[in-house]
Amino acid sequence: MNVTITNEFLTATINPLGAELISLKDSSNEYIWEGNPEFWGKHSPILFPIVGTLKDNTYTYEGNDYNMTRHGFARDNHFVVKERDSRSVVFSFSSNEETLKQYPFTFELELKYTLKEKTLHLDYTVNNLGDKIQPFALGAHPAFALPGNFEDYSLTFEKEEELISSQLENDLVSEKTFKIESDKNKLALSHKLFENDALIFKTLISKKITLNKLDTPFLNVNFHDFPHLGIWTKTNAPFLCIEPWQGYSDPSTSTGKLEDKEGIVLLTPGKEYNAGFSIEILR
Template sequence: MTTSISNNFLSAKINSKGAELFSLKTNNQEYIWEGNPDFWGKHAPVLFPIVGTLKNNSYQINEKKHKLSRHGFARDMTFELIEKTENSATFSIQSSEETLKVYPFEFELQIQYLLEEKKLNTSYKVINKSQSQMPFSIGAHPAFALNGNFEDFEIQFEKDEPLVYSLLENDLISNQTKTLEKQNGVVPLNYKLFENDALIFKNLVSKSLNILKNKTPLLKVDFQGFPHLGIWTKKDAPFLCIEPWYGYSDTNDSTGNLFEKEGIQLLDANEIFQSNFTIEIA
């Protein structure tokens, strides 16, 4: 099922599967990747209850082993539309017999999309319905359509800082890091940057960035509160993913204990976690 929201500036469409945003447009331009499976068949999946890949695709809770695939299961679940206005829509999933088999915690995940002038605000609410502390990660994975030559685009970070990122090795976080090179304060895009998969930023000071096309702002992603960020594309693909995260893939030396996982969030019994990020069209 598709849900549409709009205001005087923007319109958006969300699929009930994964509560996935698959369109954000002005009257004459689409900003979300079309999802061509020749490159990558998704648009903006929600990552929960993990972000990235677990070592051996498994983890332990109280010495019991569980299997959990890359980025978790929320993106494959059908969400219920629980509230709708002209410019907003709120979706929900809850733990079930199936989720408890791979993630032994009772929860509710709510996702709200809200259009405010030229901004789309995406809000996450994680409710721990268990009687114990719940470890989790949550993240966004929006892919932005880049029409034209990939090299015509640049990223401008909010702060002037060393852009140190971690390298992936077999989908896990390695001990190796590199620093993104800037030219006149911006990072020119080229596919070689992504030869080793995503760029994983653990400790950015910047909490927003702009995508520029031919030196002109295209859009801004503001991720206040999110401690981690991923940036990713595939070779020759006309899109760029800007991914605000709470958490990331396991490290190579991970113990497998989910409570000890680097970057994991811990939510006390019956507590609520909330966070949001915005996409602003220039």
């Protein structure tokens, strides 16, 4: 059963399957992509315990090989509601017999949604419940609805950026990069930008991106806790994903060892890792 939280400005609805945000709306607008499977059947999946794709969908840990598909398994599992009130809810998912076959670590993953005025805060906590260092990556994948002409929309980066994207080859991050032309800190959107899949920024100065329609700002994504960012859509689709990441796909030169993976977090036994981002409505 979906969970809804609300305040005087916004209403958010979350599906316990993957603790996935499926709706964020005010009195007149829906901001989250509807999930039409003709283009892409998801809304805002959690990426854990990997972000992106492993080389050969396989990694090695302590001499053993494990298989894991793109973006990990958290998005495909049911979360339980741990705490809830009218304006916030905490979802929890823990390791189990099935996850241990893919990922030999004991953990709890929490995602807290909180509405504060016109902002939805998403706060992640990873708890290492085992007795060994836990390597993981963590990411968000919210898709924002862009009705009408896609080219009416643009992005404004918080800082003036030289936009250098890593190039994907067979879903892996290659050593090749390319520069994306922009007007100082503003990037006009077009589907041509995504002909070769996602834009992947390993380093940005900005920690906030604004979505604009016809040069009018309507939404901010603030991602201070995440060092990497993906931006993606499907061909001719009326949505845009702005994806805060800790980690990204394997490079083609990957050794396959999970603890050596680029962007990986190494969490000490008994410790927790916290990160969050927020979606701020400007209308």
